[in-house]
Amino acid sequence: MASDPTSLPSPSDLSIPNPSPTEEERLATLNLEEPTGNHAPIPRPLSNGSSLSADFDTGNEIEVAEEELLGDSTDLAEGSSSHGGGGWREISEQDGEVASCSPSSSGYAGERGSSGASSGIEEVDDGVALQDDWVPGKRHLDEDDASVSWRKRKKHFFILSHSGKPIYSRYGDEHKLAGFSATLQAIISFVENGGDRVKFVRAGKHQVVFLVKGPIYLVCISCTEEPYEALKGQLELIYGQMLLILTKSVNRCFEKNPKFDMSPLLGGTDVVFSSLIRAFSWNPATFLHAYTCLPLAYSTRQAAGAILQDVADSGVLFAILMCKHKVVSLVGAQKASLHPDDMLLLANFILSSESFRTSESFSPICLPKYNPMAFLYAYVHYLDEDTHLTLLTTSSDAFYHLKECRLRIEAVLVKSNVLAEVQRSMLDGGLHVEDLPVDSSRRSRSISPQMTQENNISGSRPPHMALGGPAGLWHFIYRSIYLDQYVSSEFSSPINNSAQQKRLYRAYQKLFASMHDQGTGPHKTQYRRDRDYVLLCWITQDFELYAAFDPLADKVSAIKTCNRVCQWVRDLENEIFLLGASPFSW
């Protein structure tokens, strides 16, 4: 049998801080002050009510919050922007991180397919030569988007076995790569000689990041200037995706035969990996380790959750209803909990495998954070073009039961209009920075459908007039630490094409890495201005806020705007987050 799920360490044994008594007290008090709005009285793990002040000092957040308690409704000590130590960690960057790598300088296989291009990865410090024929004879088969094809070569991913057998390569057919094996061999001896310490090598513009997972090596070669931690996180996800398909028991094959050729076992999964790699530049879940929900009226999500709970009680381990990569609702049996990374990998697997769209399917999959050794069985069915239901069980012969569960779920969702609401939400989109309420009187504005019709400013605005939200706010991401969920605003002008979105995510990623950099300790706030943006990051016990502003934005009003974003998100939490009854609640 698949191992007993309840005996496993709970994957969400994440370091969620237990609020101290004083903290709880503070929360309780603050809740009294919250706008009453139309919210149902439910547990509100988000509301800490603290605010961000321009002279915010690490450690004094309670004081700041108390200021607010004492009646400071403006949330901000205006004009007191202190540049002294302990305030905002201010970073000015003259040179942009992007465009540091032109196509002609990105060594591997020149733009026009010439594999004889020089440079690229030239020589690593300790003398291990990494040749430039990494990826000769590109197939161009898995190109994301022909118009930006040059950019792709900026980042390579490889999976290989410790005996040097290629398992996966982002570009080119791993079997036909002449000279590839030799290079892999060089990498391996390099990693092995370096022991655990070798994780990262810089060669000119290129970074080479290694991740060793038992007999399996993962390598990223990139000139994207992404931080080491970000690239390592991406390799971890690629490894997780591989486990999702094969489980960790594949290691046993290497015990029996060190020269085992694993690549046939991943046959047909190129699309899964390339879709994940693409997600690294558009899906913040890949670095936030959180998932995001489709905005829905509280009652709609409740209706979906209730029927999912019903089937979970009938022996389904997890029931997950998603629209594209956004969660509509999800439920886990008893104590079972689902890690956001597993959700990301599962959703990526389902969304990238076209065959799921054609009919109902039943397939073994492994959730690496849940249990890397065992397969679960997934019943997958698309209820409409975008909405897919996944029911997971430990039992290999549960198909007909799951099929029946799906029919029940589908009937309820149709009857209670959930599917129609989901479609409508898809069309409406999520939060638009232009809609950020200007003052507290509009704070409790709802995004539920009825309200949207009255209030949908963005709908009536001529597209070219929209230049972001107040104070030059272009975009934000709010991540709730308790909920393992994030919400990000829709992209709007001037971040209106995928290249700019990618650039912004890279900037966020960098910010995230520096905020979570263990060497420097977790920073509470960071203010960073460069050629492209003003970036603000604010981390508390409860949430993380990442916001991007016009590079000319005024610091004080930017900070004030961040406070308003947080208030806005709290006001809308019933609709943008999955609250209560989730497998994450304690």
Next chain:
Amino acid sequence: MGCSASLPARNSGQLGALNSEGSAVSDSKNLRVKLVLLGDSGVGKSCIVLRFVRGQFDPTSKVTVGASFLSQTIALQDSTTVKFEIWDTAGQERYAALAPLYYRGAAVAVVVYDITSPESFSKAQYWVKELQKHGSPDIVLALVGNKADLHENRSVSSQDAIDYAEKNGMFFIETSAKTADNINQLFEEIAKRLPRPTSAS
């Protein structure tokens, strides 16, 4: 099969069988039949099923994950109906160990190869052997050479396939999911060969 054979099976222990309520038979006029398709990846199993069930052919490749479930009912001349509950399995090697889950209890197994690929014909023979060993004793076996429209690239001769099918007591047909050639015939012929419930009507 290398190690793949040990993958899902070992983790899940004893594989059950995916049977709703018995493998066949509802009553003598309305049969319900569990049918499984097996064969190498890319031979066209899913295309055959989608052609049969939905009358469509989509040339873009959609590698099956695990297995897909579809059903289709046909009416025969003698006014009986046969409802096929079809398991379209994934041909990818990593799922090979999972096949028993789908073929156990099946009344019909359709083993598919691609007439342009000798390897896929060898793989078909592997599946036939496995079914003879582990399938239901009275299972109806069909051997299908698909992609008959690509006859100019043929590399498995019809005669070889006919001989092999005869030797193994199988029904043989060449089909094209692309042109729809012989697709309905395949399922009609299968329906005719099904053991009927003995109760006279």
